Amino acid sequence: MDLQSLRTRIEDVDRRILEALAERREVALAVARNKAEKAGAVRDTEREASLLLRLMEHGTELGLDAGYLTRLYQIIIEDSVLTQQAWMQQGDGSGSLSIAHLGTAGSYSHLAAQGYANRRQCTLQGVSCETFNDVLKSVEDGNTTLGILPIENSTSGSINEVYDLLRHTHLHIVSETYLSVEHQLLVSKGDEDKEIHTIYGHPQAIAQCSRYLSHLENVKVLSCPSSAHAMELVATSKEPGIAALGSQSGGALFNLVAVAQNLADQPGNQTRFILIQREACHVPQQVPARTSLIMATHNQPGALADALIILRQHELNLIKLESRPMPGNPWEELFYVDLAVHEQSPQWQDALRELKAMTRFIKVLGSYADERVKATRVIAPEQKSGA
Numbered sequence: 001m002d003l004q005s006l007r008t009r010i011e012d013v014d015r016r017i018l019e020a021l022a023e024r025r026e027v028a029l030a031v032a033r034n035k036a037e038k039a040g041a042v043r044d045t046e047r048e049a050s051l052l053l054r055l056m057e058h059g060t061e062l063g064l065d066a067g068y069l070t071r072l073y074q075i076i077i078e079d080s081v082l083t084q085q086a087w088m089q090q091g092d093g094s095g096s097l098s099i100a101h102l103g104t105a106g107s108y109s110h111l112a113a114q115g116y117a118n119r120r121q122c123t124l125q126g127v128s129c130e131t132f133n134d135v136l137k138s139v140e141d142g143n144t145t146l147g148i149l150p151i152e153n154s155t156s157g158s159i160n161e162v163y164d165l166l167r168h169t170h171l172h173i174v175s176e177t178y179l180s181v182e183h184q185l186l187v188s189k190g191d192e193d194k195e196i197h198t199i200y201g202h203p204q205a206i207a208q209c210s211r212y213l214s215h216l217e218n219v220k221v222l223s224c225p226s227s228a229h230a231m232e233l234v235a236t237s238k239e240p241g242i243a244a245l246g247s248q249s250g251g252a253l254f255n256l257v258a259v260a261q262n263l264a265d266q267p268g269n270q271t272r273f274i275l276i277q278r279e280a281c282h283v284p285q286q287v288p289a290r291t292s293l294i295m296a297t298h299n300q301p302g303a304l305a306d307a308l309i310i311l312r313q314h315e316l317n318l319i320k321l322e323s324r325p326m327p328g329n330p331w332e333e334l335f336y337v338d339l340a341v342h343e344q345s346p347q348w349q350d351a352l353r354e355l356k357a358m359t360r361f362i363k364v365l366g367s368y369a370d371e372r373v374k375a376t377r378v379i380a381p382e383q384k385s386g387a
């Protein structure tokens with residue numbers, strides 16, 4: 001067979017894989033409907049383990065590598081769990097979702113908003129904003145139903161500006177979503193061989209690629225309000241030797257080409273985004289929840305430890321604890337806390353009552369579906385027999 005015919009065969013196989021994946025997602029939605037009727041939990045790790053084991057046995061018979069199959073199915077199952085969780089909260093997708101995001105199409109916030117809408121079978125009606133504060137205002141003023149904000153990154157840590165904004169808003173966190181952020185160095189087509197003298201990027205992208213950027217000599221690194229701004233600047237400028245930090249899909253949108261890839265200091269760079277809305281949401285019991293709050297303890301020794309003891313006494317699992325300086329009160333701290341709990345659970349309500357009595361200030365920012373899907377692991381069949 002010639003190369004073209006072989007490629008046509010591969011395309012045919014890929015089309016069938018895609019159709020099978022879409023069918024699997026449909027069946028996962030039917031499973032969610034079934035579980036909603038019976039109030040069953042979305043996640044069933046025993047079922048996942050037996051499924052993975054069977055797939056590995058069958059796959060290895062077909063000559064496929066067990067490690068490859070595990071990685072592949074962990075992604076497929078994660079998609080299934082997140083699709084079911086989204087359905088449990090929102091039901092069947094209807095129409096469009098208006099979401100305010102930082103930057104124009106192609107920015108990481110826009111990509112995250114797109115992924116959020118897709119997961120809910122909705123089309124995205126995105127509204128571009130210049131600043132995080134504008135995202136908040138868009139939702140507060142009722143111009144959009146939702147706003148999306150990056151809150152932390154696996155390489156550069158918390159995004160303090162967003163934490164500071166959350167303190168003053170009456171909006172609620174209603175969801176979270178994770179985006180794999182693979183930074184690329186993008187230049188205009190035809191400029192691939194030109195020596196780069198200036199790189200534009202959002203401060204977060206610059207921070208996440210700090211190691212790569214520190215090795216470049218005679219290159220200016222300049223901040224832009226968003227990654228989309230950086231890419232647009234490069235795409236519209238006639239000046240050779242300028243580049244932007246951005247994503248692969250953003251680069252494609254602006255007709256730019258990558259001259260370097262995977263630039264983040266840490267592999268598997270991910271950003272966690274939160275979605276904010278005017279009304280709080282309800283997380284069904286079948287879906288694991290995360291509750292976020294801000295608190296200020298009294299300025300006395302052991303005050304934070306006392307608050308943490310309350311959480312322990314109520315067996316509450318602390319996911320995140322972050323401190324921020326309190327404006328106007330030098331050396332006093334506000335604490336941002338994330339807990340793995342449903343807001344309406346009696347366990348949390350009791351703890352909240354006790355915390356209110358011993359803190360100066362406490363505000364629940366929201367309770368929403370926990371989108372961290374910890375991969376189920378199984379021992380591959382050959383490894384088992386070899387052990």
Ligand SMILES: O=C(O)C(=O)C[C@]1(C(=O)O)C=C[C@@H](O)C=C1
Nearest residue numbers: 031042043044045047048077080
């Ligand atoms: O079998 C189920 O209960 C499903 O919900 C389907 C499925 C899957 O995608 O295979 C998804 C989530 C569960 O944790 C287990 C398996």
